[in-house]
Amino acid sequence: MKIPFVDLLPQYHEVKQEIDAAIADVIENGRFIQGKPVKNFEAELAASVGVAHGAGVANATVGGWLVLKGLGIGPGDEVITTPLTAVPTAEYMTLAGAKPVFADIDPETYQLCPKKVEEKITEKTKALFPVHLYGIPANLDAFLELGKKYNIPVLEDAAQAQGAEWKGKRIGSYGKAACWSFFPSKNLGGFGDGGAVTTDDAELDEFVRMYADHGRKEKFTHEFPGANLRLDGIQAAVLSVKLRKxxxxxxxxxxxxxxxxxxxxxxxxxxxxxxxxxxxxxxxxxxxxxxxxxxxxxxxxxxxxxxxxxxxxxxxxxxxxxxxxxxxxxxxxxxxxxxxxxxxxxxxxxxxxxxxxxxxxxxxxxxxx
Ligand SMILES: Cc1ncc(COP(=O)(O)O)c(C=O)c1O
Missing domain, CATH: 3.90.1150.10 (Aspartate Aminotransferase, domain 1)
Structure with missing residues (x-):
């Protein structure tokens, strides 16, 4: 008998008909980029998290980066997170030009320890970025209290915790914004790379979606230089089916x-x-x-x-x-x-x-x- 660490195939088989139809729909209707499948998924994700906005992006690494960039966090600034996480958590800070500052973990839950975080807060600290590691919600009450006390935003790395809840509400709905990964093995995983940013902040949402689409809101007007960091239509179509499950x-x-x-x-x-x-x-x-x-x-x-x-x-x-x-x-x-x-x-x-x-x-x- 073989017990794999992870096996994604039976998951596909459970929803094969719906997924195959959704992919075929993208292909038949040429909705590969920024079409209805992406818009639908963004709205469904935001609703499931319980926030106003969801912006699909290429992956969570750039998602975290765009959140920091959109909040004006960059060179000279520090962002506090856990040293026990995937490399991208620190990468999106360095991508923004900010310095990742680590604080130790709570050994029982493996999550970033709020007491240790407070010891690291200085006037350079511009955000707290706890990770809901392993799908275990971080201590959001304590981080929100610290955020309030020091007047700094709390951001959530929700890459590993789609659907988790804190005090009866979805994680991702507590911080100023959350970044999500849809890497295939995540709880909500696509058939390739994918990510999103969710937030109640309309301005931040607009910045993220514009930057990820060459700095534009409308087809031929580019308001600032951005990049191509979009979630693609096929991934969005797959994710809409899987979100229901x-x-x-x-x-x-x-x-x-x-x-x-x-x-x-x-x-x-x-x-x-x-x-x-x-x-x-x-x-x-x-x-x-x-x-x-x-x-x-x-x-x-x-x-x-x-x-x-x-x-x-x-x-x-x-x-x-x-x-x-x-x-x-x-x-x-x-x-x-x-x-x-x-x-x-x-x-x-x-x-x-x-x-x-x-x-x-x-x-x-x-x-x-
Ligand atoms: C905690 C955490 N943050 C961020 C990421 C980055 O996600 P992505 O691979 O979508 O860029 C990952 C993925 O491994 C992760 O586990």
């Missing part, structure tokens, strides 16, 4: 996470992820801490069980961001990178397979006391 697919992820939680509850060596009270995670990734992590991954691999590593290095130890810290700067994030392993998780995984994964983890632990 998102809540169901997230519920399936939660059912699998519940099995992992329950089956691992009495395994002292394995530490399962915690979430903040009142939040509803969507388990983009189910990440546990394990002793002898690398040996465990090797063992599971030999049993045909796929695992992942999110992430092997905190960003301040990546050569690209060596000016943001050094060994020892963010001990909890560093410790996590040595201990974490991402277990198989995708909506169409047979939940019973989670029990098989756990029993193999127990076998490994028994043999490696």
């Amino acid at each position: 998102l809540d169901d697919w997230n519920a399936r992820r939660r059912a699998i996470a519940e099995i992992y939680d329950a089956e691992l509850a009495d395994v002292a060596e394995i530490i399962t992820p915690k979430v903040y009270p009142g939040s509803t995670p969507v388990w983009h990734l189910y990440v546990v801490r394990a002793p002898k992590r690398d040996a465990l991954r090797k063992y599971l691999g030999e049993k045909n069980i796929g695992t992942g590593l999110h992430y092997p290095l905190p960003l301040h130890l990546q050569p690209a961001f060596s000016d943001t810290g050094s060994e020892g700067s963010f001990p909890e994030a560093e410790r996590a990178t040595h201990e974490i392993v991402s277990l198989p998780m995708y909506p169409h995984m047979d939940p019973e397979l989670a029990r098989v994964v756990v029993s193999e983890i127990k076998n490994f632990l028994a043999a490696n006391k």
Whole structure:
């Protein structure tokens, strides 16, 4: 038996008819660029998040960049985020010309720690950019309070958390703006690259959509030099179909996470992820801490069980961001990178397979006391 880390094919098969028809419609009607499929998806996404505007963009890396640029954040400015995240989180800050400043994580939830963030706020800080890492909502109440106290916007990196909720409302609706990724393996994933920015701020929305479309609102009038950073029609058509399934697919992820939680509850060596009270995670990734992590991954691999590593290095130890810290700067994030392993998780995984994964983890632990 093989248990892959992620398998997207059964998801496609579930909605194949609708997706194939939606793609054919784009092709038949030549709606490849900035047509109705993109407009429809943008409106559906904004409605699902509970905000006024959604702008499709090429990916979340440029989405985060355009949010910062649209808010006038650039050279000389600092933006605070977590060092335990995907590289793009820091890249969109450097793309804007701003400096990423890291603060350590809360070791139980893996999310950016608000107390550590407050220690890093200076007059150069122009935004807080928490990430809802692994699909676990970050502590939005605490960040919004900090934003208010220091009069700086809170932005949300929602790339890994489509559909997650904080206190009964969708994440992405709390901050000044949110950036979204539709990379194929995300909870809402396209058939290629894709992203979006959502916001209640009409001016910011207009800047993002204009910049992403050569600085224009109308076909032949370019009001400022922008770029081509658009979401394309085929991706939007696919995403509209999948958005209708998102809540169901997230519920399936939660059912699998519940099995992992329950089956691992009495395994002292394995530490399962915690979430903040009142939040509803969507388990983009189910990440546990394990002793002898690398040996465990090797063992599971030999049993045909796929695992992942999110992430092997905190960003301040990546050569690209060596000016943001050094060994020892963010001990909890560093410790996590040595201990974490991402277990198989995708909506169409047979939940019973989670029990098989756990029993193999127990076998490994028994043999490696
Ligand atoms: C937390 C986070 N932010 C941003 C991104 C960037 O997304 P994209 O690949 O759409 O540029 C990713 C994707 O890996 C991510 O995981």
